[in-house]
Amino acid sequence: MSAMTWAGSIFDTAGSQAERIARLAWFIITVSTIVYVLVLAATALAVRRARARTARGDLADQAPETERRLTRHVLIATGVSTILLLVYVTVTAQTGRAIAWPMNSTQQPLTVEVTGHQWWWEFRYRDSVPSNWLSTSNELHIPVGRPVRVILLSNDVIHSFWVPELHGKQDAIPGHRNTTWLQADRPGVWKARCAEFCGYQHAKMAFDVVAESPARFNQWYVSQLASASPPTDTSAKRGQDVFVQRTCVMCHTISGTPAGSRVGPELSHLATRPSIAAGSLPNTRENLSRWILNPQLIKPGVHMPPNPLPPSEMNALLDYLETLK
Amino acid sequence: MIARTASRREARVRNAVVIAIALAAINGCKREERRFDAEAPSAPAYAAVAQDTLQPGVPRPDIDVVNSAEKNAYDISEGKRLFEQWNCSGCHSHGGGGMGPPLMDDEWIYGSDPENIVATIVEGRPNGMPSFRARITNQQLWEIAAYVRSMAGLTPKAPSPGRDDDMQYKVDEQRTAAQPPRASASRGTPPKSEKP
Numbered sequence: 001m002s003a004m005t006w007a008g009s010i011f012d013t014a015g016s017q018a019e020r021i022a023r024l025a026w027f028i029i030t031v032s033t034i035v036y037v038l039v040l041a042a043t044a045l046a047v048r049r050a051r052a053r054t055a056r057g058d059l060a061d062q063a064p065e066t067e068r069r070l071t072r073h074v075l076i077a078t079g080v081s082t083i084l085l086l087v088y089v090t091v092t093a094q095t096g097r098a099i100a101w102p103m104n105s106t107q108q109p110l111t112v113e114v115t116g117h118q119w120w121w122e123f124r125y126r127d128s129v130p131s132n133w134l135s136t137s138n139e140l141h142i143p144v145g146r147p148v149r150v151i152l153l154s155n156d157v158i159h160s161f162w163v164p165e166l167h168g169k170q171d172a173i174p175g176h177r178n179t180t181w182l183q184a185d186r187p188g189v190w191k192a193r194c195a196e197f198c199g200y201q202h203a204k205m206a207f208d209v210v211a212e213s214p215a216r217f218n219q220w221y222v223s224q225l226a227s228a229s230p231p232t233d234t235s236a237k238r239g240q241d242v243f244v245q246r247t248c249v250m251c252h253t254i255s256g257t258p259a260g261s262r263v264g265p266e267l268s269h270l271a272t273r274p275s276i277a278a279g280s281l282p283n284t285r286e287n288l289s290r291w292i293l294n295p296q297l298i299k300p301g302v303h304m305p306p307n308p309l310p311p312s313e314m315n316a317l318l319d320y321l322e323t324l325k
Numbered sequence: 326m327i328a329r330t331a332s333r334r335e336a337r338v339r340n341a342v343v344i345a346i347a348l349a350a351i352n353g354c355k356r357e358e359r360r361f362d363a364e365a366p367s368a369p370a371y372a373a374v375a376q377d378t379l380q381p382g383v384p385r386p387d388i389d390v391v392n393s394a395e396k397n398a399y400d401i402s403e404g405k406r407l408f409e410q411w412n413c414s415g416c417h418s419h420g421g422g423g424m425g426p427p428l429m430d431d432e433w434i435y436g437s438d439p440e441n442i443v444a445t446i447v448e449g450r451p452n453g454m455p456s457f458r459a460r461i462t463n464q465q466l467w468e469i470a471a472y473v474r475s476m477a478g479l480t481p482k483a484p485s486p487g488r489d490d491d492m493q494y495k496v497d498e499q500r501t502a503a504q505p506p507r508a509s510a511s512r513g514t515p516p517k518s519e520k521p
């Protein structure tokens with residue numbers, strides 16, 4: 001679960017789509033490496049032979065039969081290269097076709113609307129019952145073995161949705177709906193990233209992907225769908241007042257409170273998330289207070305302003321945020 | 326000899342002009358500078374704004390607040406983003422006015438100076454304008470004020486943002502026609518008889 005240090009790899013696959021991509025990558029890397037080594041060897045050989053001939057004063061290069069032989073060699077090499085490139089085209093197209101759609105699944109797909117913002121991710125789980133629609137931020141939970149239809153939207157500039165262990169990249173374009181499919185075949189926790197340069201904090205626009213068994217997924221879904229539990233102790237109650245009477249309320253939502261703005265990430269169940277600030281920091285009390293006090297020190301240019309709260313209000317606010325399970 | 330001196334003087338003048346233009350250009354770069362740790366104008370500057378010009382004793386001197394956000398393209402574009410995201414358009418309708426008064430004309434009920442606009446946002450106004458006290462940071466207040474004034478053509482044209490990072494709903498400020506000078510956009514707080 002060391003989400004912060006993890007680097008991500010397309011070869012550490014967790015789904016059939018990523019597996020096909022990894023297989024294609026290995027095939028192209030292997031064949032290209034062999035071709036590269038052969039070409040270098042042929043060049044070295046040619047240089048050595050030519051030098052030896054010049055030293056001998058041999059003029060065989062100018063004979064017409066040599067010219068014909070060399071032309072034949074060049075033609076063969078060109079033909080082999082063309083065939084290899086055509087093979088690349090064919091297997092790439094085949095792979096693209098195979099991963100574009102979860103063809104062999106019989107299960108009803110789960111639909112998630114993903115919106116890229118500068119610089120965080122918004123996830124909306126669709127359901128046939130509107131009251132079951134779930135909104136969350138920077139953390140994507142998916143059930144293992146069930147196809148997930150990902151609808152990609154953007155609110156500002158072009159972003160790109162990339163979970164390296166599950167699938168390739170797909171752009172999120174403002175004013176346009178893109179669709180991609182995911183399916184995890186084993187449980188796991190991965191870090192996913194924005195893969196299209198989108199401004200100052202593109203590097204800190206990550207999200208956590210949690211693939212878990214359908215039972216655990218449903219449990220998570222139900223817990224997220226519930227309103228944030230109202231605070232019980234005095235300090236947390238004061239913290240809620242701070243939240244709805246200070247700058248927080250202008251951008252964030254906490255269900256069950258008057259805070260309902262959709263400008264920034266949804267915080268109804270903030271305490272359950274592994275990281276804050278779009279995967280930039282582990283979700284600890286200390287990081288949270290650093291982030292709230294001055295986000296510009298952690299992600300310069302981020303749209304959240306510095307919030308110079310007095311210590312008593314900050315402590316109460318942190319107490320409240322920690323109750324948002 | 327005389328001709329050579331003349332050409333040398335010409336060259337010197339040319340160099341001076343080139344240097345002057347370069348310096349002006351370097352200075353111009355600041356309009357695109359993105360200062361993330363920027364200091365807002367002295368925070369409670371708007372607190373000195375009087376709601377009326379009537380007062381006992383000698384007239385109070387007109388305070389003159391310089392809003393640094395008005396000289397910076399990024400700050401104005403941030404003001405624009407916040408204006409949309411916080412639904413100022415819900416009443417003021419992208420500046421054209423709807424339920425709330427229009428902001429792109431030369432009619433100002435509570436004054437057109439930056440500090441007047443900040444005071445309006447912080448305090449709220451009767452008949453609909455909510456008070457955003459303690460809910461908007463100082464820097465953001467001055468950014469919004471800069472954008473509001475830019476809609477009426479009251480800010481310098483040079484730093485109007487060339488493009489937004491957001492979805493655009495209208496033509497860029499730079500590509501709209503020049504606003505005619507406004508005679509009645511006076512300083513201070515002219516008490517107007519119009520009801521909001």
